Amino acid sequence: MEAPISFEIxxxxxxxxxxxxxxxxxxxxxxCFMPVGTRAVVKAMAPDELWGMGYRxxxxxxxxxxxxxxxxxxxxxxxxxxxxxxxxxILTDSGGFQAMSLAKINSIDEGGIRFRSHLDGAPIVLTPExxxxxxxxxxxxxxxxxxxxxxxxxxxxxxxxxxxxxxxxAERCIRARTSTTQALFGxxxxxxxxxxxxxxxxxxxALPFDGFATGGLSVGEPKPIMREMAAVSATLLPRDRPxxxxxxxxxxxxxxxxxMGYDMFDCVxxxxxxxxxxxxxSEGRLAIKRAxxxxxxxxxxxxxxxRCCTTFSRAYLRHxxxxxxxxxxRALTEHNLFFYARLMREAQAAIASGTYRTFAAYVTNxxxxxxxxxxxxxxxxx
Amino acid sequence: MEAPISFEIxxxxxxxxxxxxxxxxxxxxxxCFMPVGTRAVVKAMAPDELWGMGYRxxxxxxxxxxxxxxxxxxxxxxxxxxxxxxxxxILTDSGGFQAMSLAKINSIDEGGIRFRSHLDGAPIVLTPExxxxxxxxxxxxxxxxxxxxxxxxxxxxxxxxxxxxxxxxAERCIRARTSTTQALFGxxxxxxxxxxxxxxxxxxxALPFDGFATGGLSVGEPKPIMREMAAVSATLLPRDRPxxxxxxxxxxxxxxxxxMGYDMFDCVxxxxxxxxxxxxxSEGRLAIKRAxxxxxxxxxxxxxxxRCCTTFSRAYLRHxxxxxxxxxxRALTEHNLFFYARLMREAQAAIASGTYRTFAAYVTNxxxxxxxxxxxxxxxxx
Numbered sequence: 001m002e003a004p005i006s007f008e009i010x011x012x013x014x015x016x017x018x019x020x021x022x023x024x025x026x027x028x029x030x031x032c033f034m035p036v037g038t039r040a041v042v043k044a045m046a047p048d049e050l051w052g053m054g055y056r057x058x059x060x061x062x063x064x065x066x067x068x069x070x071x072x073x074x075x076x077x078x079x080x081x082x083x084x085x086x087x088x089x090i091l092t093d094s095g096g097f098q099a100m101s102l103a104k105i106n107s108i109d110e111g112g113i114r115f116r117s118h119l120d121g122a123p124i125v126l127t128p129e130x131x132x133x134x135x136x137x138x139x140x141x142x143x144x145x146x147x148x149x150x151x152x153x154x155x156x157x158x159x160x161x162x163x164x165x166x167x168x169x170a171e172r173c174i175r176a177r178t179s180t181t182q183a184l185f186g187x188x189x190x191x192x193x194x195x196x197x198x199x200x201x202x203x204x205x206a207l208p209f210d211g212f213a214t215g216g217l218s219v220g221e222p223k224p225i226m227r228e229m230a231a232v233s234a235t236l237l238p239r240d241r242p243x244x245x246x247x248x249x250x251x252x253x254x255x256x257x258x259x260m261g262y263d264m265f266d267c268v269x270x271x272x273x274x275x276x277x278x279x280x281x282s283e284g285r286l287a288i289k290r291a292x293x294x295x296x297x298x299x300x301x302x303x304x305x306x307r308c309c310t311t312f313s314r315a316y317l318r319h320x321x322x323x324x325x326x327x328x329x330r331a332l333t334e335h336n337l338f339f340y341a342r343l344m345r346e347a348q349a350a351i352a353s354g355t356y357r358t359f360a361a362y363v364t365n366x367x368x369x370x371x372x373x374x375x376x377x378x379x380x381x382x
Numbered sequence: 383m384e385a386p387i388s389f390e391i392x393x394x395x396x397x398x399x400x401x402x403x404x405x406x407x408x409x410x411x412x413x414c415f416m417p418v419g420t421r422a423v424v425k426a427m428a429p430d431e432l433w434g435m436g437y438r439x440x441x442x443x444x445x446x447x448x449x450x451x452x453x454x455x456x457x458x459x460x461x462x463x464x465x466x467x468x469x470x471x472i473l474t475d476s477g478g479f480q481a482m483s484l485a486k487i488n489s490i491d492e493g494g495i496r497f498r499s500h501l502d503g504a505p506i507v508l509t510p511e512x513x514x515x516x517x518x519x520x521x522x523x524x525x526x527x528x529x530x531x532x533x534x535x536x537x538x539x540x541x542x543x544x545x546x547x548x549x550x551x552a553e554r555c556i557r558a559r560t561s562t563t564q565a566l567f568g569x570x571x572x573x574x575x576x577x578x579x580x581x582x583x584x585x586x587x588a589l590p591f592d593g594f595a596t597g598g599l600s601v602g603e604p605k606p607i608m609r610e611m612a613a614v615s616a617t618l619l620p621r622d623r624p625x626x627x628x629x630x631x632x633x634x635x636x637x638x639x640x641x642m643g644y645d646m647f648d649c650v651x652x653x654x655x656x657x658x659x660x661x662x663x664s665e666g667r668l669a670i671k672r673a674x675x676x677x678x679x680x681x682x683x684x685x686x687x688x689r690c691c692t693t694f695s696r697a698y699l700r701h702x703x704x705x706x707x708x709x710x711x712r713a714l715t716e717h718n719l720f721f722y723a724r725l726m727r728e729a730q731a732a733i734a735s736g737t738y739r740t741f742a743a744y745v746t747n748x749x750x751x752x753x754x755x756x757x758x759x760x761x762x763x764x
Contacts, residue, residue: 040701044708047693069701073677077697085693295455311429311467315459319422319451326426326708 005142005183005210007242007263011352015234015261018351021242023141024181025081025089026056030242030263031347033254033340034059034091036271040074040084043271044326044333047086053306053334053341056088057142059266062135063095063126067117071137079139091142091266094131096187097247100149100219108148110165128172136179144213145173147187152220159191160199167203174207183210185244191216192225194232201236211242211264218247218267227256234260251280251343251367255360258347270340274332277321280339284369286314288332293318306338307331387524387565387592389624389645393734397616397643400733403624405523406563407463407471408438412624412645413729415636415722416441416473418653422456422466425653426708426715429468435688435716435723438470439524441648444517445477445508449499453519461521473524473648476513478569479629482531482601490530492547510554518561526595527555529569534602541573542581549585556589565592567626573598574607576614583618593624593646600629600649609638616642633662633725633749637742640729652718657711659703662721666751668696670714675700688720689713 007030009019021028035042035050038061042050050058060080065071077083080090099106099113106115112127126134131146146169150162166189177184186209190196205212214233217226230245234257237243244264245257254265270280277288281301286293288300299309300317308317308331320328343363350359386406393400403410417424417432420443424432432440442462447453459465462472481488481495488497494509508516513528528551532544548571559566568591572578587594596615599608612627616639619625626646627639636647652662659670663683668675670682681691682699690699690713702710725745732741 039705039707040698041705041707041709044712046689046709046712048689068705069676069697073697073701076677077679077695083695083698083701085698294451295458297459307428307430313459313465315451315455316422316465316467319455319465323421323423323450325421325423326711327423327428329708330426330428330712 002180003183003210004179004181007211007240009240013351013354013356014259016258016347016351016356017261017263018348019263021057021263023057023089023183025141026087028056028089029345029348031254031258031344031351032057032264033344034264034266035337036266036268037084038064039068040065040080042333042337043275044329045337047084049334050337051087053338054345055337055341057091057264058086058088059091059093060138060140061095061098062092062131062138062140063098063115063124065092065138066124066134067119071134075137075139081139081141089141090139092135092138092140092144093246094135094144094146095126096144096147096149096215099126100151110168112146128169129176132173132176132184136177136182140182142183142185142211143177145170145184145186145209147189147215149219150189150191150216152191154191156193156196159189159193159196162191163189163196163200163203167200170204170207170209174209185209185211185213185242187213187215187246188233188236189216190229190233192221192229194229197229197232198236201233205236205238209241211244212237213244213246214262215246217245218249223253227253230257230262231260234262237261251340252364254340254343255347255364258351259356259360270336271333274336275329277328277332279332280336280367282339282366284367288314288318288321288328290318300332300335301339304335304339306335308335308338384562385565385592386561386563389593389622391622393736395733395736395738396641398640398729398733398738399643399645400730401645403439403645405439405471405565407523408469410438410471411727411730413636413640413726413733414439414646415726416646416648417719418648418650419466420446421450422447422462424715424719425657426711427719429466431716432719433469435720436727437719437723439473439646440468440470441473441475442520442522443477443480444474444513444520444522445480445497445506447474447520448477448506448516449501453516457519457521463521463523471523472521474517474520474522474526475628476517476526476528477508478526478529478531478597481508482533492550494528510551511558514555514558514566518559518564522564524565524567524593525559527552527566527568527591529571529597531601532571532573532598534573536573538575538578541571541575541578544573545571545578545582545585549582552586552589552591556591567591567593567595567624569595569597569628570615570618571598572611572615574603574611576611579611579614580618583615587618587620591623593626594619595626595628596644597628599627600631605635609635612639612644613642616644619643633722634746636722636725637729637746640733641738641742652722653715656714656718659710659714661714662718662749664721664748666749670696670700670703670710672700682714682717683721686717686721688717690717690720
């Protein structure tokens with residue numbers, strides 16, 4: 001059968017790749033960042049605003065949408081993208097991450113993941129088979145295989161057991177898939193153990209997935225280990241398929257992991273931080289609540305052309321944030337997503353021109369806000 | 383001295399007037415509705431969105447801005463309009479309404495209104511003199527005199543005492559004003575007593591205000607009485623000055639009160655109701671939470687061209703609202719304000735073409751949702 005998506009690498013620069021991912025809902029330039037739209041909405045944003053910033057692929061969450069409003073309703077409304085009024089494509093996480101992050105209310109065994117709905121306590125079972133059925137029903141462009149997102153910390157034996165179940169589930173997902181228009185990505189686990197990452201990558205990449213993700217990172221492990229494991233996994237993924245690093249990360253993380261050969265990222269940071277008054281700027285992070293901004297007439301980021309930065313002063317944004325006004329969440333979210341979108345476009349251009357290493361080092365230095373200083377040592381990000 | 387604003391009546395249709403109000407921050411077509419931006423933000427909206435819908439005049443609240451972020455800061459930032467990034471003009475309420483609505487924490491006597499800040503309990507005194515100084519400092523285009531917004535119910539004697547103090551305060555406001563670029567409106571009180579409305583109107587209109595407001599309505603009295611008092615007051619206001627009916631109202635109220643000769647309105651209904659899931663539509667009000675809309679693919683209002691109605695289904699808006707998503711508040715607020723703005727534009731055109739009575743009756747019938755049925759009797763609104 002014809003592949004539901006195609007991926008074309010147009011330029012390489014070291015291990016970094018610039019390319020195009022073609023889905024049933026349009027073309028996505030890579031490397032790309034996916035805003036997180038858990039409940040079929042990127043919090044505080046309207047879909048035309050996402051589109052206007054250049055976003056063509058949004059992440060939604062199959063588990064959350066299964067709970068509310070339910071897959072039948074979304075299906076009847078034409079799938080997630082149409083339901084939320086977004087002209088682009090949708091990738092859905094299958095629920096493995098929720099199984100970990102909502103761990104108190106579930107159990108996991110070979111059969112699948114048992115949840116209790118966070119809304120009404122109703123029992124929900126997610127199996128490899130129904131996770132695929134659910135995502136097919138939601139009309140997503142890129143489905144993720146059901147995995148166990150191994151919690152951190154996990155000892156070697158636990159991590160091994162976990163990745164082996166993930167591999168068996170991956171095969172079941174492949175068999176369960178009936179859609180010929182929706183892509184399916186496999187997920188490599190292995191916790192913080194390089195040997196297990198290699199084992200999991202060998203198992204998962206042996207299966208006919210349309211793309212491959214590195215999962216189980218950004219779950220509490222130290223950042224140097226996150227990057228080390230991301231790097232190990234990246235080298236093991238088929239070069240002609242899209243590489244997706246799940247749940248990562250800061251702008252610095254994205255720049256570092258693009259250099260490893262990752263093409264796709266998602267993270268709640270730009271949207272969640274915005275609602276808490278945190279902005280990503282070309283001069284590093286900024287907490288708008290700080291008293292020092294009370295009478296600051298400058299925009300959030302003097303180098304930024306977004307609507308927030310061309311309209312509002314820091315003084316006004318601080319007033320909105322301290323007053324709990326919705327516009328504070330809107331403005332900071334819009335700025336942060338604009339910042340991430342521009343970063344991805346600049347990364348694409350740098351890869352195309354063979355200057356990625358210099359670009360990433362320059363930007364990382366510019367936005368350095370100390371996050372890379374771990375135990376007093378700077379991490380070499382490129 | 384030259385008047386800070388000018389008001390030109392371009393067409394009359396019965397008592398209804400269509401005109402232009404020229405302020406230092408631009409021209410406003412009347413009749414106009416002012417969105418309420420208490421804290422220098424119309425909740426959930428960005429200033430360019432208000433402008434795009436046609437709003438040229440926004441109401442802010444001097445008391446709230448005095449408490450936070452403080453008049454000095456707003457002044458330093460260039461006044462309310464510039465502070466909030468709005469290209470249009472600003473009218474500020476002086477604090478009289480807050481004295482009533484936050485009644486537990488204040489006392490009122492001849493000297494002024496004593497508040498305790500709703501934020502930190504700090505004592506605040508609003509006098510006629512410092513209410514003007516405050517509004518001048520905030521850089522508002524249209525200042526409101528400090529009044530006592532007589533609570534409902536008030537007996538005749540209490541209402542008389544109240545309006546007489548309001549009249550003395552009005553004179554003090556006139557004397558306190560030093561700005562030659564900011565307009566000042568007087569406010570007619572008199573509770574629900576026609577004789578007192580006439581007395582107050584005689585006192586207030588004898589003073590050299592740039593415009594006149596009918597206050598003390600929409601504070602809990604029955605709707606027929608609100609309209610009766612609004613009508614009494616309207617006939618007593620100088621015909622060549624703008625007439626502002628404070629705190630009113632529903633679309634039906636606006637249509638009825640435009641027919642009485644009012645030019646300006648403000649109300650929290652379209653914005654507050656939106657955040658509670660209530661929409662004003664061409665078919666009457668709609669509560670998006672209702673189960674009947676769970677799978678409804680239609681827009682909120684099939685006759686509406688706003689971004690909300692051209693993008694989202696009722697099913698999606700219901701999902702957003704039940705999920706507590708910010709986008710629900712945004713989308714419904716945008717729709718409701720679009721609905722109000724269009725209603726005002728249509729009213730202006732109807733007055734200009736001499737068809738206002740027919741227009742208002744037609745629309746009122748179209749959007750009838752029972753609110754005019756009081757004790758089983760329909761109110762004749764035009």
